[in-house]
Amino acid sequence: xxxxxxxxxxxxxxxxxxxxxxxxxxxxxxxxxxxxxxxxxxxxxxxxxxxxxxxxxxxxxxxxxxxxxxxxxxxxxxxxxxxxxxxxxxxxxxxxxxxxxxxxxxxxxxxxxxxxxxxxxxxxxxxxxxxxxxxxxxxxxx
Amino acid sequence: xxxxxxxxxxxxxxxxxxxxxxxxxxxxxxxxxxxxxxxxxxxxxxxxxxxxxxxxxxxxxxxxxxxxxxxxxxxxxxxxxxxxxxxxxxxxxxxxxxxxxxxxxxxxxxxxxxxxxxxxx
Numbered sequence: 229x230x231x232x233x234x235x236x237x238x239x240x241x242x243x244x245x246x247x248x249x250x251x252x253x254x255x256x257x258x259x260x261x262x263x264x265x266x267x268x269x270x271x272x273x274x275x276x277x278x279x280x281x282x283x284x285x286x287x288x289x290x291x292x293x294x295x296x297x298x299x300x301x302x303x304x305x306x307x308x309x310x311x312x313x314x315x316x317x318x319x320x321x322x323x324x325x326x327x328x329x330x331x332x333x334x335x336x337x338x339x340x341x342x343x344x345x346x347x348x349x350x351x352x353x354x355x356x357x358x359x360x361x362x363x364x365x366x367x368x369x370x
Numbered sequence: 371x372x373x374x375x376x377x378x379x380x381x382x383x384x385x386x387x388x389x390x391x392x393x394x395x396x397x398x399x400x401x402x403x404x405x406x407x408x409x410x411x412x413x414x415x416x417x418x419x420x421x422x423x424x425x426x427x428x429x430x431x432x433x434x435x436x437x438x439x440x441x442x443x444x445x446x447x448x449x450x451x452x453x454x455x456x457x458x459x460x461x462x463x464x465x466x467x468x469x470x471x472x473x474x475x476x477x478x479x480x481x482x483x484x485x486x487x488x489x490x491x
Contacts, residue, residue, distance in 0.1 A: 274451065277475075280439075286406065294421075298420070301410070304410070323399075327393070367426075
């Protein structure tokens with residue numbers, strides 16, 4: 229209901245201020261490095277999903293037999309796919325680093341009444357990451 | 371936007387999936403992309419034969435690993451991408467469509483992963 233609709237003096241007129249909203253540019257995230265970093269971090273999710281799709285394709289080709297798997301391997305050797313993999317790796321690494329660096333703020337663990345230093349929490353995440361990555365690589369390549 | 375969304379009872383559940391998927395993606399994806407996206411295709415490492423690759427996903431635990439590897443990161447993507455579209459492109463009027471597209475995609479991907487892993491001989 230807008231104020232001019234209730235023009236009779238006896239009627240109660242609710243006070244309704246006009247919204248004050250400045251238009252935000254679609255490119256607001258290009259203005260500052262920290263905004264850009266935020267958007268890049270959010271975009272990393274696209275590459276996460278992309279590689280899940282590749283993995284599903286790989287599982288599918290594996291179940292179809294040696295020829296289908298060879299076709300999958302050929303597809304992955306395509307320069308365009310190599311470029312996509314390289315970009316995906318960069319974005320996913322960016323996700324990993326930002327995720328671990330945020331972990332101390334999400335966990336805020338205490339030990340003996342004192343907050344565990346951020347660097348210990350983030351550091352243990354990085355150590356776990358390296359160990360798990362090495363274990364996965366060993367399992368695949370052994 | 372965030373305030374009205376957090377009133378919905380599914381939001382904490384969805385956020386837990388987002389967060390679990392974020393951990394899985396952070397810990398496991400880099401090594402997978404490095405190996406299967408770059409190292410094998412570029413010949414840094416000798417190709418895995420079909421038999422060898424199939425043997426890698428023979429055990430039920432390995433199938434569960436791959437299921438988790440595929441499913442949780444998709445929910446991570448769904449949640450993050452949904453808010454990227456809200457904040458980045460400011461297309462709030464397509465609210466429902468975006469939500470269905472994102473979580474629907476994650477659910478379809480999870481179903482597909484289940485089916486593919488199940489149907490492996």
